[in-house]
Amino acid sequence: MLKAVSQRAAVVTLCTLLAVAIVLAADPLHLGGVRVAGVSLLWWYAGVAAPLAAVAVTIVALALRS
């Protein structure tokens, strides 16, 4: 049961991470272009935060299954 729930939660998280990136890129308010420490928010998100979060979630789900 826990395995199935963790697997579904991981898939939903991955989809959410992608969806947020699309929203940041196409956002009419241009939030993705806001600079944080000289780098745009979109790049911090898509290049650092989301990949690390995606990998962490996947590792946890796979570890629970194995």
Place this chain on the structure above:
Amino acid sequence: MNRPPSAALRAVAVWTGPVLFITVAARVFAGAPNAPLLLLAALVAPLAALLQSPADDDDLAPMTAVVLCGSAAVLLWANVLAIGDAAAALGVDRWRGVAVAGACALIVALWRALAARAVGAVVLGIVFAIGAVAGLGGVTSVAPWAAWRETSAQLALDFADNSEWVTEGRALGEAATLTFAESHRVTAESAATWRVTEREGAETTTREWKLSPGDALTMRPGDRLALDARARVRFESGKRVPGALPSGVAWADPDRGIAAAVNFVGTVLTLIGGALVLLRPRHRLSRVGAVAAPASLVVAILAAGAAGIYAAHAGAELGLGASARAPFLRAPALLLTPPASVALTVTAALALLALFVGTAAALRERVVAAVAAAEPPRLLRLHPDLLWIAMLGAVVCASVRPADAWQVMLTGCGLAACAWTARPAENYGPRAVGVGVACGAALFVGLALARPMLPWGVAALAAYPALVAVPFAHVIAAAAGTVFGAAARSYR
């Protein structure tokens, strides 16, 4: 259940081929609107695939096996094309790169003892890639995010005073048309015929000029200059690089808009569909594999992104001619002098080659397993590598001619996605699944081939044929299942 530790690597190796590395790096370098999204999608698609329940290929429907083999061949083609592009970027004849890739894949197929271990080459490829990227970081003494910040702060992406393009001139390496954004005096360094297209309002005029070494032409904003591969040219220092984005701000924050988002959604769905079929683990991952597979993926893809950022930081002129296909391979030569530049370039080239060997070995395994599951003719049962070797021969011949490796990879993923219909349609029976997969694959191929002839609205959809073909395959499988079920009941 048997859980070999390399099951994770096998899944990763299919994905992390040179085509993915080169494309992510080249898109980041060029400041493509979807570059950061592509980087994320290239990671999320295989991670989603790894989360699937393991399934062996033993119960594959024959039609699914055929589509799987076809998509593996297309993916192999994309990766061989990428190696050819890398060779062209390094100034080597394209066919030599294709021949080296073909020879490596053939050795993997013929040498059984090596074939089982060759998937491990992907680890070597990732280590070399990290080495090459770390080398670029060490040379410039900036972290990737600092390189991004410095590139984005450039007022104009122009030629440096000490650029080889400015001091002695170079050949583009492949025929190309350069578009000038400002007045620019271009000098011929070899005898050649230049074709200049000038625009006066709505009218365009094309003139041919036969130039000798030392002759120069002044281009005006909007002019286009068509050059042969071997024509050596010299540009002006401090002028914008033709074809590059106008400034660092435009590179860092290109105009995206809804069109780019729609384009991205098509790409990401195709990638995920392909990954779900091609990367589905055949065995449950071990604990080590459960950590190693996602970690390898993220390292490889972030290394590709960092390579693109460092290349953009090194200079926009890397986007000129053949080097635009794999700009990061030329970056060491721009930043360093031999032998350090040669060592770094060789490391990057070895990374691509090792990634290719890993991908070819993993794809071969999938093809051999799919063939074995599909109850093949006696010849293929006795020699399971025959089909793979035939596919390799065809792919090598096709790769001598340049093509967009990324589009070929998307085609392979889309075709593989058609086989994904098998899983949700399993309840309808193997015959119905076979009909569904066959119809979906046929529609996919038809849309892909007919795209140039389709009217605008349909052509836009046909850019990502999997988005139509996968649901179509499932509907056909459901309909066929209903028909076959009714026929069986009436027979009884």
